[in-house]
Amino acid sequence: MVDALLGKKVGMTGVYTEAGELVPVTVIRLGPCVVIQVKTPKKDGYSALQLGFEDRKPKNVSKPLRGHYAKANAAPKRFLREVSWDGEDDLQPGAALTAEIFADQKRVDVTGVTKGRGFQGVVKRHGFAGGPKTHGQGNHHRTGGSIGQSAAPSRVFKGVKMPGRMGGARQTIRNLDVVRVDKERDAILVRGQVPGPNSGYVVVRRATAKASGS
């Protein structure tokens, strides 16, 4: 069983349930992914698949990489990732995988790179409350306050939350409900938000965690 597929976030919309409830969904174009390399216990010590998604012009790909794609008889790809695989199915390099493999999947995990927010303060970055708005405040409205004690330890501890670069980091959203798998359009609709901008690349994985609650 292939555990994950590569895709592209298309954007968000809504889907009505029969009861008339509008469910917010993210549309992800999923595959077709091409198997570029098959890793086997014999050769690599473990089983895995290297998948490629979306074609790229060969002239924009380095020669060594071009050779790597040529081995699988595939066009060069934009998005190349290794995904876990139990080694059960008979898959050869060059084989194509589509959204179909998620047809019976109830929940998925989606990994992407979040939108870059630049240099942000502690209120936005760490959810600090900031200072009071009134009662004689000078300029303490969005400050972080104290960052530690005085003579002891007379230094700032590592990992203290401070302003800095926010976003642009890999993030996984777990246990998103699969609303629909559209085989004709190679798309999957998941409930809720997914990290990254529209047309950002994402990895959609079968949910591993046990569903909490329902």
Place this chain on the structure above:
Amino acid sequence: MAKLITDIENEQMKQEIPQFNVGDTVQVHVNISERERQRVHVFTGIVISRKGSGLRETFTVRRIVAGEGVERTFPIHSPAITAIKVTRSGSVRRAKLYYLRERVGKATHVKAKQSGKTKSAK
């Protein structure tokens, strides 16, 4: 890529939506499921606003129940809305009839549209 979203939205949109405007008196048939039972609830009142576009378009209906104003907002394309029937066309000069909220009794009356008059104007 954006076409994919438009397609998904268009698929869900109702093909035929009765023509109605703000100021009209309408009967909205809503499917309500109580446990296993399904029944149709009819909400009658004046349309005081239409908002949004496409799949997410909604309209608000206002009526007076036991002396108290009641407003409900319905998504036009929701599958729970089985029918919208226009019982009376009103003639209004606003896109949103929020002023009706401050009025009581006879002042809440919306003038009926003169039939034929609007056609000749065009």
